[in-house]
Amino acid sequence: MAKDFYGDLRLGILGGGQLGRMLIQEAINFNVNIHVLDPDPNAPCKRLCNQFEVGSLGDYDTVYNFGKDLDMITIEIEKVNVDALEALESEGVIVYPQARVIRLIQDKGLQKQFFKQNDIPTSAFQFISNKDGLAQSNISLPFIQKLRKDGYDGKGVKKINTAVDFDTAFEEPSIVEELVDFEKEIAVIVARNDRGDMSTFPMVEMEFNPQANLVEFLISPSTYAEAIQAKAEQIAKKIANDLQIVGILAVEMFLTKDGDILVNELAPRPHNSGHQTIEGNYVSQFGQHLRAIFNLPLANTASRGNAIMINLLGEEGYEGLAEYEGLEEALAIDGVYIHLYGKKYTKPFRKMGHVTIVHEDRNTAIENARKVQNLIKVIA
């Protein structure tokens, strides 16, 4: 298969944002023809592909017509029309990750059921169809309400502290989830190719910006005990195998204060928690995803050293044509790699880029990351 691929393969990417952009940076090495569909006429991938099409990712006809002459489709966002992908699959277009995997992961309720059915550790939960269900919930307060569909980047998630919050809760079908008293949010990215080879990236530790509810600071590799890391990686592999996914899968987990691991959410695509792999590991998540979907041997995922990733978010109070302050000062620090996403407009907390900071000494890496975080401001 691989031999036929190169040069001729038409690979479609649903979504033309930063994940697609970084996937293209890597796909250039493989010589494939890239087609991108995105609703934004100025999406970050616009000028970097063989064909860029503006259209809705949720519309059946748009996705079907985009895909019908392609050899293979992958995604950089899971909110896409799965019915169209299933039709394309039935007509012989390769869709990786498979449409059924995307359908399952689109619905956080189905994800939770899948965890339960497959003995994958996750927090206790209950489904409700509207906010009236909150009062009847047998999960004790405070708890988390999560929309089953269309949440992303922390949107669609609410902490319900007391019954007073029921009023402002989501009305749509949701999950009520036990609040996990976690020690740390961790993630493992696993890749699986069509012949069933699997490989995990080393576990990473995440720090969220509580205001933006976004991963803001990521540390790789983790310094938790080997046993914890091995357990997290084994859970990720079990999920990839249970799903029989082809491609990469990001598994976000909670490490509890008792040392237990609970799976939070899945993303069947390159993920914010894997950006540091570009400089920090022997293969990047983007390179590994391409190897997986092309059914090539998976690469060595070992860490090349300490790597910290910070998201560059639009500064609060600024909206408009993006400007970047402090880049030059940040680049004067050893081991700083800047990735700007090519977004013309900034708004508060919009992901405008990321920076990876590498250093052989972990504490120096963290200190340098803090410096970079203070230096770079995305304003307008």
Next chain:
Amino acid sequence: MAKDFYGDLRLGILGGGQLGRMLIQEAINFNVNIHVLDPDPNAPCKRLCNQFEVGSLGDYDTVYNFGKDLDMITIEIEKVNVDALEALESEGVIVYPQARVIRLIQDKGLQKQFFKQNDIPTSAFQFISNKDGLAQSNISLPFIQKLRKDGYDGKGVKKINTAVDFDTAFEEPSIVEELVDFEKEIAVIVARNDRGDMSTFPMVEMEFNPQANLVEFLISPSTYAEAIQAKAEQIAKKIANDLQIVGILAVEMFLTKDGDILVNELAPRPHNSGHQTIEGNYVSQFGQHLRAIFNLPLANTASRGNAIMINLLGEEGYEGLAEYEGLEEALAIDGVYIHLYGKKYTKPFRKMGHVTIVHEDRNTAIENARKVQNLIKVIA
């Protein structure tokens, strides 16, 4: 300056081949708008830039019109119309490397004179205006005849063993150069930004394919004595400073059997001898070139470990639509990174891609590189 750059800067690249392609892969991180000029309508950069223009790099009007609305121009090939670049410079377009540097390096005779005037060690030479000059040369046989202009990738270079070879020698203005009995061909890439900061990549060792007269196998870092490496790096820095170049400069040198270093040739752009920096060093030659021309702080060039680079050349006996044999088998070897250049057609010895092989053990890296070399064949 840097702050204004991002997002708005229109950077033109003269030449749309593999060097431009890899430069774009890196420039994506900086958010700049890339415009490319190349005579080949299917050049490797075609689909990866904001604007791709087909036209002659040697034509004054074409280069001038391409550049007149750009903020900055750089090159990936030195055979370009320098008069047009000088006109653009005088009108305020930033040209890095500077037009005068390109003019000097275009002519191997001027290069040699520059070495002599600046006490840069190089082999003895003499200019001749046509092949009749060969008989009068005071350089003793055997010697090398090199065209002053338009030679590249080993073309425009002849070894003259005896007077019998005078007949088939080049008729054009040439240099007659003493044949250097070298131990090894080495190279150092140096970067210099506009404020005069300079930084060298570690010295690398090259092995040529004598048939194709191309770098085919490159080893980084070198294991020669520190003193030799330091001397090579110091020569490269002296040249960059003497030229006052902005951008990167590849300095190809001979290490003689007596441990002397003689400068062979310069290339004021990313160079085949620096491809392994993508995976092998903390910054790639492409990233460093961008930092230099954007007048940003230069990055740490240290080696991250052993890296071997091999060129993927079109197999002898094949011409036509390129096919790649053995990629899958090669990717099964640990630490193998494939870079295909997106060239549709192969012909014997055409540079179709390169592979970098990294391994913590140098001998294993070399062994793996040999395996990859035997596995991958570019045929038609």
